[in-house]
Amino acid sequence: MTGGSGALGGHVARWVVGEGAGRVVLVSRGGSAPAGLVSELEGLGAEVVVVACDVSDRDAVAALVEEVEAAGDPVRAVFHAAGVGQMTGLVGMTAEEFTGVLRAKVAGAENLDAVFGDRSLDAFVLFSSISAVWGSGGQAAYAAANAHLDALAERRRARGLTATSIAWGPWAEGGMAQGTTEDLHRHGLVALAPVQAITTLHRALAEDETTLTVADVDWERFAPAFTARRPSPLLGELSDARKALTQDREEVDTGPGDAAIQLRERLSSATEPEQNRIVLELVRGEAARVLGHESSDAVKPRRGFVELGFDSLMAVEVRNRLASHTGLRLPTTLLFDFTSSAELAQHLRSELAQEMSAAAPVASAITELERMLSGLSTTDVDREDITERLQGLLTAWGGPQARITSSETLSPTTVEVDPALDAATSDEMFDLIQREFGKS
Template identity: 40%
Template sequence: GGTVLITGATGALGGLLARHLVTEHGVRHLLLVSRRGPAADGADELHRHLSELGAHVTLAACDVADRTQLDTLLAGIPHDHPLTGVIHAAGILDDGVFTTLTPERVSAVLRPKADAALNLHEATRDHNLTLFALFSSIQGLLGGAGQANYAAANVFLDALAQHRRAHGLPAVSLAWGPWAEGGMAAGLDEADRNRFARLGMVPIAPQQGLELFDAAVSLGLAAAVPLPVDGAALRARAADLPAPLRGLVRGGPRKAVAGAPTAGDAGRPSLAERLAGLSPDEQEDRLVELVREEVARTLDYGGHDAVEARRGFKELGIDSLTAVELRNRLNKATGLRLPATLVFDHPTPEAVARLLLIELAPKAEATDAATGPAVPAAADLGEPDIRRMLATLSLDRLRASGLLERLLDLAEPAPADLAGPAAAAPEATDLDIDALDVDALVRMARESHDS
């Protein structure tokens, strides 16, 4: 019989698959490849177990992304047991939000998956293969948060399988969902698993995964998505699901157009409207509570009481993936467009709440003005009225609204060639603006205007 080559073979999935090929498909010659080969943890035990099952096993250390190493490996396959199958199951993760992905971090993920797959394709193109299976991931379809590099690598595998099929070569790319044991899901924590569960993805049990592998290979298609789903969970979140999953829900709710009110929002005041009329301290307290609530939902905590306002997001359990999910939740809750780096730039719930206050305060004030008692026209206000109204505003409010900069522009000293007291005024750059009270700011503005 022929030889089947498996990359990533000393990992949990590689070993599981190797045993399956021997016991269920009668494969008797295996070339098991990994970065460490025989030196990998568990390699000796795997070799012994497969040998006891009647297979001839070769364990090899090879960087398949290095074409020279791969050619040397393939040249060593016995002519009486030629290569007839390839299963590419190697890969690594290096998650991070897009702005933190350096070329080195992108290459570290693409190389063992995409570069190695391309080498396998080119090096075996003239072999008489009956199987060329690529282990891709559902993240290539869904665009997993914080996994741009990993998603790109998997999309490449999907495209390579299409290319091979178009040229009459065998190929199937399997976009796996999360495995319960082994695979890329082995490094997921409880929060990650809960996030998958909310999307209706059911972890793949080992035996179920092997059955899905056999089914996918037998389809004769270039791509397959082995993904058990929880129908009830999908229906419960139909409007928020990624498009590929949303299509699995029959008669699910249509996704609302961005910015359009939903049925649940009808008659409900916006966050800015709810903040209107509150004091600055009350507004900040409400926003801190909001952020804590969304952190608790993101991490599946029992409630926001478990989220300390001044504790770092990293300590709370937020990573690059959940950071994007939290940002998306806050976008929806506030109506703002917050950056993907939100929790890295503002590393505590309290810090994020202060940013939200700066962003929302002008809207809240505008709402308050629109719904509150009529304000006299500016022409009808005297200096005492203006001073009294300005005295209610903090410097933070003035900065957030842009009025502080306008006041400073108005308060610039007169040109040096002008006579009079204004010409002798100190330059604005010499003043400690934060130390000025409202009276001083108004006086500066009036003197500039009068001059």
């Protein structure tokens, strides 16, 4: 077990001993093991060897395997969990840092593959990462290194050898994600309980998997944030992710609520410069809240959102808030399409002005209809015919307060009409209209 001094190595060592392994070799650069782990494994009946070895040195790996096997039975299973973490943006990464991240993961895996050659093993397990599957900010070298492990597993299989590369999500109780689990959880990645992870490892080996991804994902959080900059064909193939993205679009496409109606009322009575100021303050205020600032003064109008510290999840949170306040359907890419508060506010004001302008003729027509209906007497028209047509319009239009009776039995435009309204006579319908609109 390379990376034997790490938390993941300890969990795997306990499992293999529990499965009947009589001898475990824990390998690390420093040649140490967690306090109490050796005595715990020995208490379970295993012989434990703790050795220091740089797995990026092929001669050292070959010498280690020769020494281990000379002192006991041949090695039957290899677990490669050694690695170096990374949190450096690609632009700021040096060649030395990139090489250092790759050395333990890639060189170590290649050396183990070469030293054991075409020997038949019970297991050859590589601990990869989800960063190799869908990327991870600040972990370009780490993602590349783990992708190499996945490719190595495929290459060994092509040679007729056993190999399993597991792209792990974050583990709880240790691992390289230690100290970042809260932030990962905020982004929708739940830390795997060791028992859960080991159970999955056991199943993967029992089913002879080659490559697989194991992660506990809250798709409602993860998918919108992950696609905030661009669509993802990868997530598009996952039903849970598609469902989360569809639900996200529906939640921000609910039409104007009370806050949006109030905003429109403020804008309708304001001059264009005042409208610009109102919308700009709205954007700056919501951006400041998501960033955790007490005042919108911290969000300068011309300063870029990325420069202010926004990540994809924060961008989605601001989008959701602005969608609620404006009643507009806004994409998850909003803060990346319009990269500063001033630019975004200008876009939102333009969209609101266009929508309000489009709605003005309808509102005017409704006002005129109210005037005409209030001036009609019972003998002027067929009230029953007009009532039926009004009810038909109401049913077709629906609206924010309309209640769908059943999404399975009714068409998308079918709404449930108040029983009292449905049973109203023509005279009662006209009386209702006159009362509601203040006509006499």
